[in-house]
Amino acid sequence: MARHQGGAKPCFVQSLQRVTALAKVYFNYSAMNAGKSTILLQASHNYRERGMETLLFTAALDDRAGVGVIGSRIGLKAEAQTFNSTDNLLEIVGEATEQQSIGCVLVDEAQFLSEEQVWQLCRVADRLGIPVMCYGLRTDFQGKMFPGSATLLAVADVLREIRTICWCGRKATMVVRLDGDGRVMDEGDQVAIGGEESYVSLCRRHWEARDIGPRSQLKMFL
Numbered sequence: 001m002a003r004h005q006g007g008a009k010p011c012f013v014q015s016l017q018r019v020t021a022l023a024k025v026y027f028n029y030s031a032m033n034a035g036k037s038t039i040l041l042q043a044s045h046n047y048r049e050r051g052m053e054t055l056l057f058t059a060a061l062d063d064r065a066g067v068g069v070i071g072s073r074i075g076l077k078a079e080a081q082t083f084n085s086t087d088n089l090l091e092i093v094g095e096a097t098e099q100q101s102i103g104c105v106l107v108d109e110a111q112f113l114s115e116e117q118v119w120q121l122c123r124v125a126d127r128l129g130i131p132v133m134c135y136g137l138r139t140d141f142q143g144k145m146f147p148g149s150a151t152l153l154a155v156a157d158v159l160r161e162i163r164t165i166c167w168c169g170r171k172a173t174m175v176v177r178l179d180g181d182g183r184v185m186d187e188g189d190q191v192a193i194g195g196e197e198s199y200v201s202l203c204r205r206h207w208e209a210r211d212i213g214p215r216s217q218l219k220m221f222l
């Protein structure tokens with residue numbers, strides 16, 4: 001690469017370097033059971049293997065793996081800070097960087113972020129220069145967008161779909177909620193974690209038909 005000889009670098013070179021050094025906000029979205037927590041934990045591991053610290057967040061309302069823990073269905077888990085709707089994530093990350101250098105911020109259950117918190121995470125990337133990787137569901141069981149996901153889809157730098165499949169073999173983009181007896185629920189709160197309910201990922205066609213496939217395959221999810 002050609003180097004500028006003598007004196008300070010021209011302003012435009014300095015500003016170009018600043019631009020190229022900007023960190024990005026990633027939104028990795030999926031339907032249910034796509035293994036996104038596994039991918040998050042692997043990404044964190046990759047940073048740490050290179051000697052960089054990571055900061056992990058998960059929603060305070062998700063206690064499936066224990067409060068403050070991100071767990072995956074294949075058994076991996078790691079401690080995480082929990083966030084609720086009133087937390088200022090820019091402040092929390094900023095304080096953490098005073099203790100140690102942070103290589104990456106990873107957020108699980110990102111659909112539960114508020115719109116403001118997504119912007120706080122954008123500032124983590126833009127002002128602190130730390131990449132932010134968010135993992136979450138795109139839509140709820142009624143086919144409606146989560147507020148956190150809607151904002152991330154609007155403003156994240158990089159959108160990545162984590163694919164999973166319907167029982168028919170097509171890509172699953174939708175989720176149905178089942179009650180304790182395995183019946184499809186059409187109503188209820190957007191957030192219901194840790195109850196009797198379970199979730200099944202379906203393609204749009206089978207989501208609209210409320211067709212969760214042969215019972216033998218359903219056992220995989222219950």
Ligand SMILES: [Zn+2]
Nearest residue numbers: 166168203206
């Ligand atoms: Zn299908």
